[in-house]
Amino acid sequence: MHVVELEGVGVRVVGKTLLDAVDWQVAYGDHWVVLGPNGAGKTTLLSLAAAVRHPTVGAVTVLGHRLGRVDLRELRRHIGLVSSDQALVDEDLMEEEGATAQTVVLTGHTGTSAPLWDRYGEAERERALRLLADLGCKDLADRRFAVCSQGERARIRVARALMGDPAVLLLDEPFAGLDLPAREDLITAVENLAETRPVLTTVTVTHHLEEVPSTTTHALLLREGRVLAAGPVTDVLTPGHLSECFGLPLHVDRLHGRWYARSVR
Numbered sequence: 001m002h003v004v005e006l007e008g009v010g011v012r013v014v015g016k017t018l019l020d021a022v023d024w025q026v027a028y029g030d031h032w033v034v035l036g037p038n039g040a041g042k043t044t045l046l047s048l049a050a051a052v053r054h055p056t057v058g059a060v061t062v063l064g065h066r067l068g069r070v071d072l073r074e075l076r077r078h079i080g081l082v083s084s085d086q087a088l089v090d091e092d093l094m095e096e097e098g099a100t101a102q103t104v105v106l107t108g109h110t111g112t113s114a115p116l117w118d119r120y121g122e123a124e125r126e127r128a129l130r131l132l133a134d135l136g137c138k139d140l141a142d143r144r145f146a147v148c149s150q151g152e153r154a155r156i157r158v159a160r161a162l163m164g165d166p167a168v169l170l171l172d173e174p175f176a177g178l179d180l181p182a183r184e185d186l187i188t189a190v191e192n193l194a195e196t197r198p199v200l201t202t203v204t205v206t207h208h209l210e211e212v213p214s215t216t217t218h219a220l221l222l223r224e225g226r227v228l229a230a231g232p233v234t235d236v237l238t239p240g241h242l243s244e245c246f247g248l249p250l251h252v253d254r255l256h257g258r259w260y261a262r263s264v265r
């Protein structure tokens with residue numbers, strides 16, 4: 001059984017095809033990166049894997065359940081999603097209420113924007129602290145989320161997504177808007193997660209090859225709603241595929257497991 005399986009999937013809205021003829025299989029323990037230029041359909045693909053939307057045609061199966069035949073809310077309890085696009089959490093409310101980082105992580109247990117205090121016992125509080133520590137931000141537990149930096153918030157959001165002990169963690173542009181140290185911290189945290197949680201499957205969407213964690217096992221390249229290449233990361237992240245994907249000739253280097261791209265001059 002796969003964590004995510006797409007067969008002949010298309011997503012259409014009035015007058016526009018967002019995804020077309022997509023086949024994709026994510027196995028347990030895989031770490032995928034989805035790359036492509038603006039508007040390629042990456043977020044749309046992730047929203048299918050997150051059981052947030054249905055395909056127009058084709059079959060999407062997540063954790064063994066075919067979308068369309070299952071209660072999406074129940075399925076989503078097993079999926080950790082971090083996405084600025086699909087704001088599942090009302091972060092403004094958390095800021096207004098003065099929620100601490102630990103409280104924000106705790107709300108991941110109930111999947112709510114507001115804390116449901118009677119549902120959190122000592123075990124949940126400890127788990128929230130441990131997750132903050134796993135993400136390298138143990139010291140933030142008592143800090144108000146409202147005053148946390150973008151980089152700190154990004155790590156707190158990942159800790160929150162892990163609170164429900166999901167089988168799969170989906171990260172939609174988790175590095176967007178982060179400065180270099182914050183980006184590198186979060187990449188390290190994601191790499192550590194892959195090493196310390198071998199059964200956790202991850203899918204990370206990004207525009208930038210430089211953001212691909214070294215623990216990535218597979219890559220999928222999207223262009224104009226179609227899959228250009230998908231498979232083991234070293235087969236897919238080649239200069240040829242990446243140049244075609246982004247529409248300009250690229251040099252691609254790999255150093256200590258990380259990837260770098262620059263245009264051919």
Ligand SMILES: Nc1ncnc2c1ncn2[C@@H]1O[C@H](COP(=O)(O)OP(=O)(O)OP(=O)(O)O)[C@@H](O)[C@H]1O
Pocket residue numbers: 013014016017018036037038039040041042043044045207
């Ligand atoms: N409901 C909609 N109606 C019309 N067009 C849409 C709709 N939703 C998305 N699109 C368009 O579909 C395309 C794919 O969108 P998607 O957000 O999946 O791309 P993306 O690869 O995540 O892009 P980006 O990197 O810019 O975030 C975009 O051109 C977007 O404008």
